[in-house]
Structures are given as structure tokens and as C-alpha cells.
Amino acid sequence: MMENSQGQKPIWIAGPCAIESEEQVWATARQLYEEVQCYGLCLDYFRAGVWKPRSHPDSFPGLGEQALPWLAEIQSELGFQVCVEVLNPEHVALCEQYGIKTVWIGARTGVNPVEVQKLADAVSHKPFTVLVKNPLVADLKLWIGNIERFLQAGVHQVMAVHRGFPDNKENVLRNAPCWEIPIALKVYYPEIPILCDPSHLCGQTTYIPQMAQIALTYGFDGLMTECHADPQNALSDAAQQLTPAQWATMASQLKCPTNAPDRELVRQRALLENVDHQLSQLLWQRMQIVDEIARIKREHLLPVVQPQQWQKVVERYHQPEHDELYRHFLDQFLPLLHQYSVLRQQDDKPHLES
């Protein structure tokens, strides 16, 4: 595993979505411990959910306080720093009691500034490290505001965790990455480490290594990944948890930008800029042609939507060499293109709020 451009190693956090039993949390921790030794990695924090804010009341809510002594033992016996999600000041007090010094603020809590402030007050001027996940809503200012509350509370260390944003679309990923938001956060707070949580971002293990690599290439400072000794039987987030062995394989293969790839990255970005410029011009050109077609249709009283015509457009875009992900992209993109072409052809173009 390489170092990043600042010569620092990435921050690795791994562990189960939730603690389900003493055996399960110990099996996961022990396997992670062995993998870390085997690959010469360093696990900075062992994560484990103790109180789970689940959408449905019948879903597994976490074991609560009874799981904290196990974490305290893992911390002292394996030497891992442990971290848990806290939802209220009582949880903070319990963590303090069991010697757990790193906590995270979940995406659901993050939408409520009043609750976040209560948590900031609870950790104020105490030796806690606080990880602030992005709130469920794609609102950079809210995320910044949450982080600011902990900075103002004078906590020992604050880190940000990007886990993506729900967008209610049928996408390959569980959450939309909206990479521009965490990147803007990094620009705003260059000193605050920003990690990516590829598990919640992806919702399934298939894309985790790719997303993790994208995050590191974008200069993220590390990863928080869900790991379970027996993911198939996990009581929450079963589809997105890696085994400790899978996690270690991924961690040892990921690449952080060093100077040489940095230069290559700059080059590729320049190429991308050029393509984006052309794409923008072409799309605008396309809209202007659509306007011209609209004029002709109006003159000849032809209907705006001609389904066979649109089918031909769709066929034109699809090529045999496209991979599945790109076909999926076209399935999302082409209806949008069509929708805006139709809007442009209406007599009264809708007034769109900016």
C-alpha cells in the first residue's frame, strides 16, 4: 500500500455494521487482526455499531450497552482503537465509561442540527475523536455546520466521512456519490481528514474496491469499510459487508496518488476537461437543432412527440462495445435528454427556478 501525496498512510477503519453477539464481534476483530499482521497493514480504528438507527422498527436495532464491554476488551487485547456511532448524549456518557474515545455521527442524526449540537455539547472539551458522516441530504452547508459544531466544542480531533446521498433513483450504487460535495468540503477544511465509506456508498460489495480507489485517487485520507466474519448472515447491511480477508486484499491493492500518478492524473483531467467542453458544446448544439425541428413541426402541425423517431435516437446511442454500467447510464440519461427536448418544443416553455 502506497502513501498519499503528503507522504501519509491512509487511515483505515473497518469492522461490522453492528455488533450482533460477543462471538460475532470477536470473530470479526480477530480475523481483522490476523489479516492486518499478514499484510503488514495498520488498522487505525475498529468500527462497530452498537445503537442502530434503522428505518423500520422491526429491523435489528443493535445490542446497546451490553456490547460495550466486548469493545473495551477488543481495544485492550488487540490494541485496536474502537469507534461507535452515538445518537444522543447518553451514548457519549456510556462510551466514556467504557473507555471508547472515538465516536461517529451518523447520516440520519446529521440532518438534525439540534441533535448534533447536543452531541457536540456532550463531547465538548473531552478527548474524543469525532467522525462526522455526511448528512442524508446532499447539503454541503449542513455537513459543514455539523463539523463546525464539533470544532467549536473544542474536541480533540474531527474527521469527515463521505457515505453518499440517497437520491431515490434505481442506481447501481445504494447512494449517489456526488463527489463534488466531499471534494468541496476538503477544499473548505483542508486540515480535516476526509474518509470515504464505500460500504454505504455502494450497498453491495461488488463496487466497493472501485469506489474506494476513486476516493483515494481524489485524495481522500482513508476509508471506513464494513467488515463481518460471516456477511451472509449479518443482521444488518448483509450485502455490503466484506469479510476481513476481502477487506485486507482490497486494502493491500489500493493505490494512493504519489507524485508520478499525480502527474498522470493532471494529464487525464486535462483530457477530461477537453471532452467536457466538447460535450457541452455538442449538447447545446443538439438543443438548438431541436428548436429548429420544433419550428418545422409547428408550421406543419405535427405532434411534438414522435415515438418511432425517439426509438431511433436511442438505438443510435447504444453500441455493442458498451459495458453494462454505461448501458445503465444511457438508460438514465437518454430519457432526461428526451424530456428536455420535449420541453423545448412546447409553445410555452416552462419557467424553471434556478
Ligand code: PEP
Ligand atoms: C453505519 O456506519 O453503520 C451507518 C449507519 O452509517 P450511515 O449513518 O452512514 O448510514
Ligand code: MN
Ligand atoms: Mn451499516
